[in-house]
Amino acid sequence: MITVVGESLVDVVRAAGAVRDGSAHPGGSPANVSVGLARLGAPVTLITQFGDDDNGRLLGDHLAASGVRVRRVPSSALTSTATAVLDEHGAARYVFRLAWDLPAPPEPAEGTRCLHTGSLATSLDPGARAVEELLAQQRAEGSATISLDPNIRPALLPSRELARSRTERQVAHADIVKVSEEDLQWLYPGLAPYDIARSWQRTGPALVIVTLGAAGSLAVTQGDIVRQPSPVIRVADTVGAGDAFTAGMLHWLYDADLLGGDRRDALRGIDRQDVTQLLDMATTTAAVTCTRPGADPPTLLELHAWPSTASV
Numbered sequence: 001m002i003t004v005v006g007e008s009l010v011d012v013v014r015a016a017g018a019v020r021d022g023s024a025h026p027g028g029s030p031a032n033v034s035v036g037l038a039r040l041g042a043p044v045t046l047i048t049q050f051g052d053d054d055n056g057r058l059l060g061d062h063l064a065a066s067g068v069r070v071r072r073v074p075s076s077a078l079t080s081t082a083t084a085v086l087d088e089h090g091a092a093r094y095v096f097r098l099a100w101d102l103p104a105p106p107e108p109a110e111g112t113r114c115l116h117t118g119s120l121a122t123s124l125d126p127g128a129r130a131v132e133e134l135l136a137q138q139r140a141e142g143s144a145t146i147s148l149d150p151n152i153r154p155a156l157l158p159s160r161e162l163a164r165s166r167t168e169r170q171v172a173h174a175d176i177v178k179v180s181e182e183d184l185q186w187l188y189p190g191l192a193p194y195d196i197a198r199s200w201q202r203t204g205p206a207l208v209i210v211t212l213g214a215a216g217s218l219a220v221t222q223g224d225i226v227r228q229p230s231p232v233i234r235v236a237d238t239v240g241a242g243d244a245f246t247a248g249m250l251h252w253l254y255d256a257d258l259l260g261g262d263r264r265d266a267l268r269g270i271d272r273q274d275v276t277q278l279l280d281m282a283t284t285t286a287a288v289t290c291t292r293p294g295a296d297p298p299t300l301l302e303l304h305a306w307p308s309t310a311s312v
Helices: 029-040 054-066 127-141 160-173 181-187 193-201 241-255 261-268 272-290 300-305
Strands: 002-005 009-014 023-027 044-048 069-072 080-086 092-097 114-118 145-149 176-180 207-211 217-220 225-228
Touching: 002 029, 009 054, 023 029, 023 054, 029 044, 029 054, 029 114, 029 241, 029 272, 029 300, 054 069, 114 127, 114 241, 127 145, 127 160, 145 160, 145 241, 145 261, 160 181, 176 181, 176 241, 181 193, 181 207, 193 207, 193 217, 207 241, 207 272, 217 272, 225 272, 241 272, 272 300
Parallel strands: 002 044, 002 114, 009 080, 044 069, 114 145, 145 176, 176 207
Antiparallel strands: 009 023, 080 092, 207 217, 217 225
8 A cells, every 4th residue: 555645736727817717627746646656556545635615526536536545634624726827928827725734643544555745745834744743753663665755836935945954854754755856956056966866865765766857867776876768759738747757656666566664675775777667667657647638647558558659
């Protein structure tokens, strides 16, 4: 079992001049990762919050349709939303209505081999404090692999310095860190992604992976660095690409029996060939998602059929 802890929200796109109407789409980085894992066939439980409203029902139906087991933590708030208001030129201004108020560290699902979290779940208080406490507890207990994707949202953070300090604390608890080059550029202006990844890896994680957009990805292990190019594709959009990458990465590790506290040494000793295969699956999962509008990760059958079904 993989337990994902984090936000579910609805992305709303509203045209210029509209007051209420807008297209609503299920979202939230941890929710997207859960959907990606479930579609690839991994057993996954999402611990999250959303309201008893129309947006909450949209999220619940979406998660159930993909096979995600959902455990809702009670909240009095309405379902979180991120609204993109488009002007007459199509430029977007974002308005957030967010709630993440976990009262205490949640208990992972029974039989959890991996705990994944990140994004608003690890940066938006008061819930982020409970999640950080959960990471510390799980690291001390040692029964599950800890996976982290910081997925930085600068507009919602108090300062670069505080965000950097908190992220570094969380990285030290993790066994696997996946982070985007864009996140690292914001956290550490002017520093090279590889140098940051190597520095992070030395604080505790067995594996630090940096996604580089169209340039592919790189992985830093205890004794190696592996680079993987991105396939050439026709991009519909990049919504959910990073979350799809994370889902592909964790699914590969699940299939390879490298998740769980008893597999920590094996994960730390992962070799170059296995890292290359991991990056290939994660990159391909993200690439397929980019060929389709929105956060719509592939099923395992669709992934195996690609690239024969892709149009470049």
